[in-house]
Amino acid sequence: MENNVSHALLFLEEEVQYICLAFMALMYVIKISLLLKKPVPPEKAELKGDRVAGAFESLLNVLKPWSMESTRKNTYFYVEFLIFHIAVVLTIGATFLIPLTPQFMTPAVTQLFMIFMGLAFLIGLRRIHRRFTVPEIRIISSPDDFFAIILMTVFFATGFVALYFWLNKMPETAWMWIFFLMTTFFLLYVPFSKISHYILYPFGRVNFGRTFGGRGVTNTKAKSSDWNPTL
Amino acid sequence: MSEKAEKLGAEKERQWPTKTEFTPEMLAEMEKLLPSKLNRVVAASLAGCIHCGMCSDACHYSVSIPEDKTLVPAYKADKFRKWYKSRYDWMAKVFPSFVGAEPLTKELAEEMYDKLFGGCTMCRRCTVNCPMGVDYGMMVRAARSMMQQVGRVPQHLQDTVDTHYNAGNNMAVPQDEMIETIEWIEEELQDEEGCENFKIPVDKKGARYFLTLNPREPKYYPLTIQATAKVLNAAGVDFTISSRYWDLTNYALFNGNDPDAKLFSQWQVDDVKRLGCEYLLAGECGHGYRALRWELPNWVGGVPFKITSVLELFAKLILEKRIKLDKSVWDGTRFTYHDSCNIARSGGIWKEPRIVINAAANDFVEMEHHGPESFCCGGGGGALAMPEFTPRRIAAGKIKADEIRATGANVCLQSCHNCTDQLKEIIEHYHIDAKVMNLAELLSPALVL
Incomplete structure (x- = not known):
């Protein structure tokens, strides 16, 4: 596939994106450094388990739906989550691949991306419905929660249609313009929204894994049999 | 006892000034305190919630009282989070209501009080079910800590801490009364068949295990001390009970007052050093075990002795065949086991009780949720010391x-x-035909002496 588009669209796809990406990276660096400045609670107790192994296990928790009752008993919800987040990665990936390595976006690859975007769009609709209609979800939802899921759902839909035209050798359409304008908006908006939760995910999971791993709850490799009579 | 009883606890007695409602001055003080409470775990937990709602099925409050949606963990934590966001969230600086940020008002603070003291036992079941790893226990304790500092704390909970502060144990059991109680229990123990030579040593220097107790035991449940002592004697365990700081409870874990938590811990540390014991041994007490085993070393900056629980010790004695048990004494009785949140989920002990139970009884049935996934019974987090929230x-x-x-x-x-x-x-409330026992009471009658 070739990306034969106007100079204006190419400017949006490349220079504008790079500037916005740099802004996003700067915001994340500030965000992460602010969190890293916070003191870590000390752990002076003799450990029953391994804190480092616990942290690694905890980070991989996202791939182990059986490890938490909340995902174990909600398999459908977990599968939705998985597809949705794979679609996020692919959609963001498409915004890089289209301008930088358009030859990679072959019909087969484009169709695969479209399948995930299409599914994620449907999942997004279901999640919007859930947020509006399930009382315990609605009561905890802020406007940012609604806006974020609606924005993502529209983004998937736009990306899907833009790629449809791309597949049909129409790389410059209004849909592609909207797709990249939305990407630009995302890069500027996400650091300030709940969508940036993936930056916080490692912190939460590592904190959890260190605490519960060290105590032998999630990682039972005891350092000493004093603390584990079953050894 | 001929010697005069020693005054234990802090030299100068105190009564923490509590308040029945938040005032502007208290809110201003809380605003000053907030930055000091934001360690990396609390800060990441406040910022990290994505409102996915996965915690709603994890909490015993929201599962047992489904009609009240304000008991969903994310909602309860949001009472604190709204305030945090108003101070630290970037978007909230421009569009506070867009991200659900709210300044700390009297109304928000009262909701925090209601939900974080009266609607959460800090059991961390939502934490282990949170995809983001939000540590609700740490977060709620931080919020309680600030409310307690300004005096908005359930009176009875604070009284319990004050009693510990003033008397050295949370039920103000005087030293002479404690020693007399232990001597009486020892006599009762020696009256049991095969226990004539059993002892409950008090202040034995150089004993291997420094056994700690919950003050409810000498006050209301002396038979549990008797049962524990019987098991330890039968196994030939070298233990002692201190006449000074034998109380393993630390309700400052619940009201969030770190200086008090540290002080109570330090008394115990000094007492273990005084007697030169190798192990600080937690009796059967949930938060007491966690406070000793996992929090005390952090509060006092490390300890020169080991800390363990009677549950681990009982399991060890059974696996090493140091006690012999006759399961038939419990024939006809079916047992189940409730895992205390602070022992299993926050403490890492759930296999050991099962070793004990399976060694002493034939008929043991697990509850649907057990081990680290056990539901809180509702009595954690100091809830029993908050009568204003009893119906909930x-x-x-x-x-x-x-x-x-x-x-x-x-x-x-x-x-x-x-x-x-x-x-x-x-x-009793739900009309179940069962009684409640601890593990020492299970083992004691089954001992073959």
Whole structure:
């Protein structure tokens, strides 16, 4: 596939994106450094388990739906989550691949991306419905929660249609313009929204894994049999 | 006892000034305190919630009282989070309501008080079910800590801490009364067949294990001390009980007052050093075990001795065949076991109780949720010391009551005195035909001496 588009669209796809990406990276660096400045609670107790192994296990928790009752008993919800987040990665990936390595976006690859975007769009609709209609979800939802899921759902839909035209050798359409304008908006908006939760995910999971791993709850490799009579 | 009883606890007595409502001055003080409470775990937990709602099925409050959606963990935590966001969230600086940020007002603070003292036992079941790893226990304790500092704390909970501060134990058991009680229990123990030579040493220097107790034991449940001492004697365990700081409870874990938590811990550390014991041994008490085993070393900056629990010791004695048990004494009795949150989920002990139970009884049935996934009974987090929230506490125990009933057990075993009292209450309230026992009481009659 070739990306034969106007100079204006190419400017949006490349220079504008790079500037916005740099802004996003700067915001994340500030965000992460602010969190890293916070003191870590000390752990002076003799450990029953391994804190480092616990942290690694905890980070991989996202791939182990059986490890938490909340995902174990909600398999459908977990599968939705998985597809949705794979679609996020692919959609963001498409915004890089289209301008930088358009030859990679072959019909087969484009169709695969479209399948995930299409599914994620449907999942997004279901999640919007859930947020509006399930009382315990609605009561905890802020406007940012609604806006974020609606924005993502529209983004998937736009990306899907833009790629449809791309597949049909129409790389410059209004849909592609909207797709990249939305990407630009995302890069500027996400650091300030709940969508940036993936930056916080490692912190939460590592904190959890260190605490519960060290105590032998999630990682039972005891350092000493004093603390584990079953050894 | 001929010697004069020693004055234990702090030199100067105090009564923490409590308030019945938040004032502007208290809110201003809380604003000053907030930055000091934001360690990396609390800050990441406040910023990290994505409102996915996965915690709603994890909490005994929201599961047992489904009609009240304000008991969903994310909602409860949001009362604190809204305030945090108003101070630290970037978007909230421009569009506060867009991200659900709210300044700390009297109304928000009162909601925090209601939900974080009266609607959460800091059991961390939502934490282990949170995809983001949000540590609700740490977060709620931080919020409680600030409210307590300014005086907005449940009176009875604060009284418990003040009593510990003033008397050295949370029920103000005088030293002479404690020693007399232990001597009486020792006599009762020696009256049991085969126990004539059993001892309950007090202040024995160089004993291997420094056994700690929950003050409810000498006050209301002396038979549990007798049962524990019987097991330890039968196994030839070298232990002692201190006449000074024998109370393993630390309710400052619940009200969030770190200086008090540290002070109570330091008394115990100094007492273990005084007697030169190798192990600080936590008796059957949920939060007491966690406070000693996992929090005390952090509060005092490390300890020169080891800390363990009687549950681990009992299991060790059984695996090393140092005690012999006759299971037939419990024939006809079905047991189930309730895992205290602070022992299993926050403490890492859930296999050991099962070693003990399976060695002493033939008929043991697990509840649907057990081990680290066990539901809180509703008595954790100091809930039993907050009578103003009693109806909600009893209602929140329904899921546990239902699970006990489903096992068909005659006896619900547990290893925590707060759980004991809560389980007894919910068993009666929900009309379940079962009694509540701890593990020492299970082992004691089955001992072959």
